[in-house]
Amino acid sequence: xxxxxxxxxxxxxxxxxxxxxxxxxxxxxxxxxxxxxxxxxxxxxxxxxxxxxxxxxxxxxxxxxxxxxxxxxxxxxxxxxxxxxxxxxxxxxxxxxxxxxxxxxxxxxxxxxxxxxxxxxxxxxxxxxxxxxxxxxxxxxxxxxxxxxxxxxxxxxxxxxxxxxxxxxxxxxxxxxxxxxxxxxxxxxxxxxxxxxxxxxxxxxxxxxxxxxxxxxxxxxxxxxxxxxxxxxxxxxxxxxxxxxxxxxxxxxxxxxxxxxxxxxxxxxxxxxxxxxxxxxxxxxxxxxxxxxxxxxxxxxxxxxxxxxxxxxxxxxxxxxxxxxxxxxxxxxxxxxxxxxxxxxxxxxxxxxxxxxxxxxxxxxxxxxxxxxxxxxxxxxxxxxxxxxxxxxxxxxxxxxxxxxxxxxxxxx
Numbered sequence: 448x449x450x451x452x453x454x455x456x457x458x459x460x461x462x463x464x465x466x467x468x469x470x471x472x473x474x475x476x477x478x479x480x481x482x483x484x485x486x487x488x489x490x491x492x493x494x495x496x497x498x499x500x501x502x503x504x505x506x507x508x509x510x511x512x513x514x515x516x517x518x519x520x521x522x523x524x525x526x527x528x529x530x531x532x533x534x535x536x537x538x539x540x541x542x543x544x545x546x547x548x549x550x551x552x553x554x555x556x557x558x559x560x561x562x563x564x565x566x567x568x569x570x571x572x573x574x575x576x577x578x579x580x581x582x583x584x585x586x587x588x589x590x591x592x593x594x595x596x597x598x599x600x601x602x603x604x605x606x607x608x609x610x611x612x613x614x615x616x617x618x619x620x621x622x623x624x625x626x627x628x629x630x631x632x633x634x635x636x637x638x639x640x641x642x643x644x645x646x647x648x649x650x651x652x653x654x655x656x657x658x659x660x661x662x663x664x665x666x667x668x669x670x671x672x673x674x675x676x677x678x679x680x681x682x683x684x685x686x687x688x689x690x691x692x693x694x695x696x697x698x699x700x701x702x703x704x705x706x707x708x709x710x711x712x713x714x715x716x717x718x719x720x721x722x723x724x725x726x727x728x729x730x731x732x733x734x735x736x737x738x739x740x741x742x743x744x745x746x747x748x749x750x751x752x753x754x755x756x757x758x759x760x761x762x763x764x765x766x767x768x769x770x771x772x773x774x775x776x777x778x779x780x781x782x783x784x785x786x787x788x789x790x791x792x793x794x795x796x797x798x799x800x801x802x803x804x805x806x807x808x809x810x811x812x813x814x815x816x817x818x819x820x821x822x823x824x825x826x827x828x829x830x831x832x833x834x835x836x837x838x839x840x841x842x843x844x845x846x847x848x849x850x851x852x853x854x855x856x857x858x859x860x
Contacts, residue, residue, distance in 0.1 A: 450611045450752055454582045457574040458560075458601040464571065465601070467564040472595055474508040474565055476541030478518045481507065488535055491526035493519045509565050513550040521545050548589040553605065555584065560603055562593065573603075582607055612755030619708040620759075622810025623699060623747075624766070624802050625715065625740050628788060631695050632802035634810040637702065639695050644688070651684045688739050696746035703756045710751055711813025713763040715740055761812040771807035772797045 460468060482500050490496055496519040504515040522536070529536045550563035558580070561570045573579070583605065592604040622634035627645070632638040655677065662673035703710050751758045768776050768783050775794035777783050784792050790801040797804075 449608050450749070452582060452607045452609055454579050454605045454607055456560075456579050456583075456603050456605060458603055459572040459574050460601055464569055467566045467569060468562075468593070468595070468601055470566065471510075471514070471564040472542055472544055472593065474510055475514065475518065475544040476539060478504050478508045478510060478515070479522055479539040482518060482522055483536055483539070488526070491523050491530060493523040496523055511550065511563050511565070513547065514544065514563065517545045517547065517550075542595040544593045546591045546593065551588075551591050553583065553586075553588050558583075560591070560605075562603075571601075571603075609753070611752040614757045615707060615755050617707045617709055617757070618814070619706060620711050620810045620813040621699070621703045621706065621708040622711045622806040622808070622813055623713075624806040624809055625713060625743065626802060627738055629802045630691070631699065631743065632800070632806050633699065633702070634803070634806040635702070635706075636803060637698070638802065639691075639698075644691055647687060648684060651680065655680065689742065692739060692743040692746050696743060696750050699747055700750040700754050700756055703751070704754045709757040709759060709813060710747060711759050711761055711809045711816070712744055712747065713766065713809060714760040715744075715763060759813050759816045761809055761816065766808045766812070767801065767805045769808050770795060770797055771804050771811060774811075 458468075482496065482504065486496060486499055490499070493516075497516060501515055501519070504510060504518055505512070508515075510518070525536050525539075546562065552561045553559075554561070558573045558575065559570050560573060561568055575583075586607045586609075588605045588607050590606045594602050594604060596602060620634075624632045626632070627641055630639045630641045630644065658673045658677050658680075662670050662677065665673065699710065702708075748758050765776060767785055770776075770784065770790070770792035773792060773795035775792060777793065784790055785801045785804075788801050789798070790804045791798040
């Protein structure tokens with residue numbers, strides 16, 4: 448299966464070239480919003496949109512034939528996503544334009560790209576480093592997105608198709624427990640503490656609240672200054688979170704690759720909805736909703752695909768309550784062997800870090816998925832034996848388990 452990577456490259460543009468790029472981006476953004484406002488909302492097919500307004504786009508905004516088609520394709524894609532979420536496409540922000548192979552080309556010998564503008568074709572030199580050169584070397588990209596940054600610079604996001612490494616066959620599994628106290632904790636004991644991230648989140652939250660109060664109650668000049676500061680702050684927390692997740696995911700995949708292991712993660716889909724149903728303070732609700740666990744999971748998945756490391760998903764039920772050594776769960780459903788960051792098993796006596804225990808349980812479940820014909824986890828009670836954890840969809844690689852209620856009353860082995 449081909450994997451698409453996006454390589455962001457800065458453009459070197461002269462003053463005259465910058466004017467052409469600005470005119471192209473402005474026309475593309477205006478065309479997008481005009482087509483969105485003047486065509487039926489239910490039309491989400493690029494061919495139908497093109498038949499409705501192709502000539503008008505070219506006449507009104509001066510876009511080339513292919514750029515006019517890109518407007519229809521971009522709007523069609525946005526409407527399809529919006530229809531899945533049952534909401535309309537309101538408006539598009541300006542400052543971007545999409546390109547395909549007919550109006551964009553990359554040349555490796557001098558590291559330049561050629562782009563079609565409203566005033567003809569222009570060639571731009573790329574200001575890139577070693578990482579971008581490694582990704583672009585030997586490639587033949589067929590699509591890209593032109594973007595203008597807030598600082599006035601231009602970048603081209605080039606889509607590169609790559610063949611991922613074949614997944615390695617292994618019986619070892621590296622379990623990863625995701626959380627807020629420790630952002631990630633592996634079954635080998637590596638962990639990344641979330642205190643720094645929480646402090647930065649709380650700092651930005653207090654700073655935004657203070658600026659918003661001043662922006663609504665201060666003088667005219669102070670309100671304008673506060674709005675400018677809020678605009679500068681927008682995205683800084685998100686970029687820091689992405690940097691942290693990139694660093695953690697790279698370390699996890701590198702360790703799995705070095706030890707010839709698969710990676711097992713919890714499938715935390717819908718956890719925000721479940722957690723927000725519980726009574727929580729406003730601060731706790733904000734911290735939970737800002738927890739970018741899905742982004743970390745996606746970073747691990749695509750980095751693992753490049754490295755040829757298998758990734759399996761296991762359900763999070765009982766992973767924090769089960770002892771990884773004896774597989775015993777507290778017999779009382781209202782109690783648990785876990786208390787905060789500590790875990791002390793009342794059956795075998797194992798005592799240690801709760802996140803380390805959870806990561807080892809996830810590794811055991813991942814091993815059952817990775818080797819479905821090998822050892823399995825079962826519940827043995829008085830005269831009763833039934834698998835407490837069993838695989839329902841091994842071939843799909845997104846695996847679900849069922850835990851039998853009677854398993855809580857005894858030990859799992």
